[in-house]
Amino acid sequence: MTLWSETVSSLDDLYVVTDRLDVTPGWVNRSTPIFWDSPRTAFVPARWHYDEVRRSLDDAGRLIDVELAERRNLVLRNPHTGNDFATTRGFACAYQMILPQEVAPTHRHSPHAVRLMIDAVGTYSVVDGERIPMESGDVVLTPGGSWHGHGHDGHEPAYWFDALDIPLVHLLEPMRYEEHPDRFAPIVSRADTSPYRFRSEDIQARLDAAPSAPDGTHGPKIWLDAPEMPSMGLTVERLASGTTTTPHRSNANRVFVVMDGSGTTTAGDTELTWSRGDTVVVPTWSTYHHAATSDATLFGVSDEPVMRALNYYRE
Ligand SMILES: [Fe+2]
Numbered sequence: 001m002t003l004w005s006e007t008v009s010s011l012d013d014l015y016v017v018t019d020r021l022d023v024t025p026g027w028v029n030r031s032t033p034i035f036w037d038s039p040r041t042a043f044v045p046a047r048w049h050y051d052e053v054r055r056s057l058d059d060a061g062r063l064i065d066v067e068l069a070e071r072r073n074l075v076l077r078n079p080h081t082g083n084d085f086a087t088t089r090g091f092a093c094a095y096q097m098i099l100p101q102e103v104a105p106t107h108r109h110s111p112h113a114v115r116l117m118i119d120a121v122g123t124y125s126v127v128d129g130e131r132i133p134m135e136s137g138d139v140v141l142t143p144g145g146s147w148h149g150h151g152h153d154g155h156e157p158a159y160w161f162d163a164l165d166i167p168l169v170h171l172l173e174p175m176r177y178e179e180h181p182d183r184f185a186p187i188v189s190r191a192d193t194s195p196y197r198f199r200s201e202d203i204q205a206r207l208d209a210a211p212s213a214p215d216g217t218h219g220p221k222i223w224l225d226a227p228e229m230p231s232m233g234l235t236v237e238r239l240a241s242g243t244t245t246t247p248h249r250s251n252a253n254r255v256f257v258v259m260d261g262s263g264t265t266t267a268g269d270t271e272l273t274w275s276r277g278d279t280v281v282v283p284t285w286s287t288y289h290h291a292a293t294s295d296a297t298l299f300g301v302s303d304e305p306v307m308r309a310l311n312y313y314r315e
Helices: 011-020 050-063 066-071 166-172 200-208 304-309
Strands: 046-048 073-075 092-098 103-109 113-119 123-127 130-133 139-142 148-152 158-164 177-179 221-224 233-239 254-260 263-267 270-274 279-282 288-292 296-302
Touching (some): 046 270, 050 092, 050 158, 123 139, 200 233, 263 279
Antiparallel strands (some): 073 092, 092 158, 103 177, 113 139, 123 148, 233 296, 254 279, 263 288
């Protein structure tokens, strides 16, 4: 038999030819289907207690030297089989700690990154040469491709949560990573306010004036604008003590970090209790609601803007 069609007299003959051509017949049954009827994921609802992870970070602070300070973080690995990195399908989140007087070398990479400072006094970020404070309650952005580093002039260890869209970059494969040729890029300016810093007091002032959802799906809520980081939807919402939100389901993958207060998030059949600093994951298409047992504030990171931009978003 040759590659010429006139010699193909059976499907088996045809499959020999299609195999050589690196094409797969669309009509054969596959062990893994291509389509399914509604969103499904291997990622599970999950929660990490900040106090527990922070203890391990303190241990790492004793055991890992300043050369590795930039990578002294603990990645929130979604506990599904075979996963050792991603927190949701598109995001890798971590808690990170920096010790007084440490400085992380300047570098840049394709993935976008956001930080929520949990316990930090005297810490700063340097983005494209501008030094900005990043302290407890602040949200700080490092858009993909920007030179960035950070340091700590305070007296106590500092802790934060960060989220990067690394798994999304792995999927689409535009990864780049580069260390700065001078190791520490010079600081050319200092600023207190920046498009890359959402100050704690500004966030709280905006929340004071923010509306709740008429359908009860969230309390007073604001969006933090990050136009250079369109893969991430960043929100902050408040829940008054005793409030239970109306159950909600969408195909966005969501991460919530507790800025303040305590309560429970129910995602599908999973109940996840939380208090200050904890992180909760609600994967795609999980029906979820929050119940606050004290006045609470939740920072949210989601891929909702990606779902919307691609016209996939449904709720
Ligand atoms: Fe980085």
